[in-house]
Amino acid sequence: MNAHMNTEMNTEILELLSRIVLDAASRGISEIVKLCFEHFPELMWTENFIEKLMEEVVNGRHVELFRLVSAHCEIPLLTDDKTRKDIPTRKDILMKAVVDWSPRCRPKDVSGAPFLMQRELQWFKVLEDTSHTSSKSMKLKVSSPYYTIDPASKSRRSPKDNKTYWDDFVEKRKQLLIEAGQWMKDTSSSCSLVSTLIITVAFAAAFTAPGGNDGSTGMPIFLKRGSFMVFAVADAFALFSSVTATLMFLAILTSRYAAEDFLYSLPEKMILGLTFLFLSLAFMLVAFSSALTIILSERLTWIYIPITLLAAIPFVLFAILQLPLYFEMVESTYWPRLYRPLKLWK
Numbered sequence: 001m002n003a004h005m006n007t008e009m010n011t012e013i014l015e016l017l018s019r020i021v022l023d024a025a026s027r028g029i030s031e032i033v034k035l036c037f038e039h040f041p042e043l044m045w046t047e048n049f050i051e052k053l054m055e056e057v058v059n060g061r062h063v064e065l066f067r068l069v070s071a072h073c074e075i076p077l078l079t080d081d082k083t084r085k086d087i088p089t090r091k092d093i094l095m096k097a098v099v100d101w102s103p104r105c106r107p108k109d110v111s112g113a114p115f116l117m118q119r120e121l122q123w124f125k126v127l128e129d130t131s132h133t134s135s136k137s138m139k140l141k142v143s144s145p146y147y148t149i150d151p152a153s154k155s156r157r158s159p160k161d162n163k164t165y166w167d168d169f170v171e172k173r174k175q176l177l178i179e180a181g182q183w184m185k186d187t188s189s190s191c192s193l194v195s196t197l198i199i200t201v202a203f204a205a206a207f208t209a210p211g212g213n214d215g216s217t218g219m220p221i222f223l224k225r226g227s228f229m230v231f232a233v234a235d236a237f238a239l240f241s242s243v244t245a246t247l248m249f250l251a252i253l254t255s256r257y258a259a260e261d262f263l264y265s266l267p268e269k270m271i272l273g274l275t276f277l278f279l280s281l282a283f284m285l286v287a288f289s290s291a292l293t294i295i296l297s298e299r300l301t302w303i304y305i306p307i308t309l310l311a312a313i314p315f316v317l318f319a320i321l322q323l324p325l326y327f328e329m330v331e332s333t334y335w336p337r338l339y340r341p342l343k344l345w346k
Contacts, residue, residue, distance in 0.1 A: 014042065018049050025056040030064045037068070051093055058097040061107055061123065063338050070126075071341030095165045098123050101172040111325055113179035114262055114270075115332055120176070121263040122338050124169055170259045181257040184266055191277055192249035195242040198280045202239035205287065206232075231290040238283035241276045248273030267333040274326060278318065285311045 017036055021043065024032035033053075036043060043049060050069075057065045101120075110116045163171075170177070209228075252269050255261060289304075289311045296303045331337075 014040070017043060022049075022052055022056055025053055025062065025065055026060060028060055028062040028065065030062070030068060033065060034068055055093055055097050058094055058123065058127065059100070061119070063107070063109075064342065066126075066338060067340060067342035094127050098127050099165055099169045099172065101176075110332075111328060113176060113183050114266065115329065117173065117176055117180040117259070117262040118267055118332060119336075119338075120169075120173060121260065122336050124166075125263070126338055173259070177257070177259055177262075180262055184252055184255075184257070184270065187270070188249040188252040188273070191273060192246055192253070195245040195249065195277050195280060198238060198242040198284055199246065202235050202242060202280075202284065202287070205235050205291075206239065225294060227290045227294050231287050231294065234283045234287035234290060238280045238287055241280035241283060245273050245276035245280060248276065264333065267329065271326075271329055271333060274329075278322075281318075282315070285314060 017040055021033050021036050024030075053069060054066075057069055107116075107119065110119050248269050252266060252273065255266060255269075257266075289307045292307055293304045
């Protein structure tokens with residue numbers, strides 16, 4: 001009798017906890033979910049709990065919650081009940097959740113339309129990898145309230161348009177795709193203009209040596225000075241970096257702007273272009289500072305101190321204004337948090 005009452009009590013507690021966890025997940029409160037998982041790990045094996053939890057997480061695009069759930073619910077998530085032919089599989093439920101698009105799907109920690117599109121593509125890819133099936137070839141059938149499987153073809157089909165999950169995903173993000181492409185074009189155009197100006201200045205400076213040239217030999221007068229070598233090397237690096245940056249931005253401008261390009265191709269080109277643009281700006285400042293030091297050092301031996309301090313100002317401004325966004329772009333492309341499970345127990 002006591003054992004039966006304890007079992008009923010435990011069941012009621014688990015049901016209450018599951019409702020609390022699902023409500024917290026819908027609001028993106030990862031702390032409550034983490035606490036419940038730590039002290040009540042049996043929640044993970046409650047019937048239908050994991051698929052409901054994953055659906056709430058994907059609908060709200062909660063990255064930290066997905067990292068937590070995917071790290072500890074892998075076995076029940078990947079195991080579909082093959083005998084339940086009358087209801088959708090977990091793969092269908094999750095793919096439907098990631099395909100759906102609403103203002104709720106716009107996270108606050110994403111800067112710009114291209115990286116929002118990239119985040120959406122990362123969600124699609126991680127769920128596609130979880131299902132071990134290519135959702136670009138999986139057909140869907142709209143049947144209230146779920147997608148169902150056509151028994152004849154064993155594929156997810158629509159009676160009208162024969163869409164795949166990927167087709168539906170792209171169609172619902174047409175406006176976001178336009179905004180992302182326009183952001184890439186505008187940014188690339190502005191940056192390519194700056195890099196072109198640096199190319200012009202660096203190319204001209206290579207043939208206009210500070211202090212002039214020897215009239216008889218044509219060699220620079222200050223050729224043997226160490227500061228002149230700094231000027232020559234920095235000017236060469238500024239030219240090569242700006243040319244590379246211009247090529248990267250031109251590659252973006254001539255891109256096809258397909259949806260899948262925003263996952264790796266376009267962000268990588270933008271990151272490389274910005275990297276070489278920043279390097280060209282830095283080398284240009286070094287070349288200018290060294291040239292100014294060569295010209296004025298004969299009269300003012302201490303001139304290199306204020307020149308160095310003044311040249312450091314743009315570096316400090318860049319670090320304050322641009323580095324956080326730049327590092328966010330790099331992390332989002334090369335080391336996204338969505339692909340890193342969050343372990344409860346070390």
